[in-house]
Amino acid sequence: MKANTATKQPKPSCAKKRWIEQIWGTLPFIFLIVLVLIIAIFFQRIQIKKERIAAEKSAGLAQEQTAVNVVTLDIAPSPIRDRINLPGVAAPWIQLKVLSEVKGKVLKKSVKEGEHIKKGDIIARLDDRNFKNDFLSIRSSYNAAKASLNRIETLQKIGSSTQARLDETFARVDNLEAAMANAALDLERCVIRSPLSGIVNRLFIEEGQYLSAAAPVADIIQINRVKVKVGIPESDVDAVRHLNVFEVKIDALGGKTFRAKKHFLSNTANSMARLYNLNLVIENVTKEILPDMFARVEIVKKEILNGISVPIYAVINRSKEKIVYIVNDKHVRTRKVELGLLDGWRVQIKSGLKKGDRVIVVGQRNVNPGQEVKIVRSIKDMEDLMK
Numbered sequence: 001m002k003a004n005t006a007t008k009q010p011k012p013s014c015a016k017k018r019w020i021e022q023i024w025g026t027l028p029f030i031f032l033i034v035l036v037l038i039i040a041i042f043f044q045r046i047q048i049k050k051e052r053i054a055a056e057k058s059a060g061l062a063q064e065q066t067a068v069n070v071v072t073l074d075i076a077p078s079p080i081r082d083r084i085n086l087p088g089v090a091a092p093w094i095q096l097k098v099l100s101e102v103k104g105k106v107l108k109k110s111v112k113e114g115e116h117i118k119k120g121d122i123i124a125r126l127d128d129r130n131f132k133n134d135f136l137s138i139r140s141s142y143n144a145a146k147a148s149l150n151r152i153e154t155l156q157k158i159g160s161s162t163q164a165r166l167d168e169t170f171a172r173v174d175n176l177e178a179a180m181a182n183a184a185l186d187l188e189r190c191v192i193r194s195p196l197s198g199i200v201n202r203l204f205i206e207e208g209q210y211l212s213a214a215a216p217v218a219d220i221i222q223i224n225r226v227k228v229k230v231g232i233p234e235s236d237v238d239a240v241r242h243l244n245v246f247e248v249k250i251d252a253l254g255g256k257t258f259r260a261k262k263h264f265l266s267n268t269a270n271s272m273a274r275l276y277n278l279n280l281v282i283e284n285v286t287k288e289i290l291p292d293m294f295a296r297v298e299i300v301k302k303e304i305l306n307g308i309s310v311p312i313y314a315v316i317n318r319s320k321e322k323i324v325y326i327v328n329d330k331h332v333r334t335r336k337v338e339l340g341l342l343d344g345w346r347v348q349i350k351s352g353l354k355k356g357d358r359v360i361v362v363g364q365r366n367v368n369p370g371q372e373v374k375i376v377r378s379i380k381d382m383e384d385l386m387k
Helices: 002-008 012-064 129-157 163-188 234-241 382-386
Strands: 068-074 078-099 104-109 122-126 191-193 198-203 216-233 245-250 256-269 275-283 294-307 309-311 316-318 321-328 331-336 338-343 346-351 358-362 373-379
Touching: 068 321, 078 198, 078 275, 078 338, 122 216, 129 163, 216 234, 216 256, 216 294, 234 256, 234 275, 234 294, 245 275, 294 338, 294 346, 309 358, 358 373, 358 382, 373 382
Parallel strands: 068 373
Antiparallel strands: 068 358, 078 216, 078 294, 104 122, 122 191, 198 216, 216 275, 245 256, 245 294, 256 275, 309 346, 316 321, 321 331, 321 358, 338 346
């Protein structure tokens, strides 16, 4: 029995062999894990080294860069206007074409082109002899009819005349009286007078010329005040509707600016251009504005009295952001900004800048963030840059 039990116990050499086999079976996995760790450490060291080299390179580059000369704008609040400039044309306040009311030959011109005249002044005289003869003839017939009426009235009172004859004579007297008034009016119309005060812009007649009724005689204009006619786009009608005062610049007068008031804004658009007609009035006492002069009308749609603004070219596009460069402690700093109204070459900065900031307006394309710069000039207004 003891001999059999002894034979069933495992030999130590077999257990050791199995243990060694298990260790060798796990070695590939252990080796793989160690290899992965070594590769990860290797790449981490490479990345750290690259970052250190890049930082050293950037620092060296910054040291090598010389200070760039720049011009800065000191930010200060100022009015900003959302405005548009539209073309317009000056026109006389009143323009009237005088016509002949009767036909006849021109005996005399009493005015010259360009002459200032008053209401009632004589422009021309027509030959009135025919009209005078007609008037005298009708007046004689009227006087005879009037005398006949008096006699018939006397006879009718004593019964020697009928009522019908009296009524007929009354009608004849009335007709002759009306004809005499018309003849007197035609005779008066042989003297052509100005219906208003103004300037004789043009004469259409010559002495000896025969005129028919309704023939043009003269063109009279008033320019002591003038109208400026402007076409307003549909998108700007609502803004114009709430405005009463405008600035008008006349190029022919060296760009001189005049104050204009709204006179009339049409309620319908021009069928061709789809523009709404706006008439402005300018007091033109000196008469320096002449009809048909080209005008530029400035329409302020919106105004911000104390806004922050910079030149539009000082704003730099970076990806989807808008930035400007400012100078702080002689070094360039980046400011992200939000844009607003555009006023000519200026743009409103809604956020990102404050009063006292120094924005680079000359040299901003040649600098980098953190770079040292030299301010060669600091201005308060962009117009100072032109001086």
